[in-house]
Amino acid sequence: MGWEFAAILGGALVVSLLLGLWQQGRYARSVNALVLKHRGPGLLLVTGRGLGKLKGTIVMLVIDDAADEVVAAGTLRGSTVFATAKDAPGLLGPVATLAGRAADKQTGKAIDMALNQLKATRVVARHLLDGAVLTDGR
Numbered sequence: 001m002g003w004e005f006a007a008i009l010g011g012a013l014v015v016s017l018l019l020g021l022w023q024q025g026r027y028a029r030s031v032n033a034l035v036l037k038h039r040g041p042g043l044l045l046v047t048g049r050g051l052g053k054l055k056g057t058i059v060m061l062v063i064d065d066a067a068d069e070v071v072a073a074g075t076l077r078g079s080t081v082f083a084t085a086k087d088a089p090g091l092l093g094p095v096a097t098l099a100g101r102a103a104d105k106q107t108g109k110a111i112d113m114a115l116n117q118l119k120a121t122r123v124v125a126r127h128l129l130d131g132a133v134l135t136d137g138r
Helices: 003-037 105-130
Strands: 043-051 056-064 069-078 085-087
Touching (some): 003 069, 069 105
Antiparallel strands (some): 056 069, 069 085
């Protein structure tokens, strides 16, 4: 059992790498499709990730900044690289009540992360509109 183990291990690593790249490509295509379908002034795209022990959830939210409302939502749920992105009509509506519409714990974590990203995006946008230069201390 000399070179055989190394060959099997190397093959498994290559397969793992290829499946990970395939999954990342599917995620990128899902995000790009959401952006192309819902683009315009005042619309923000935020994403969040909720990890569990066996499976996780990624949420993709398009938010109308002026109305403070989720106008499009998608989730990528599952425990394997074969998880697919699906529309999430249950997440549409006011941002203020978004956390309460989470279907499970991982989706709740993903929504929390997306809302934190939304806050940071709004801070940056406000600074840019004010003509301020951002530093690492904000």
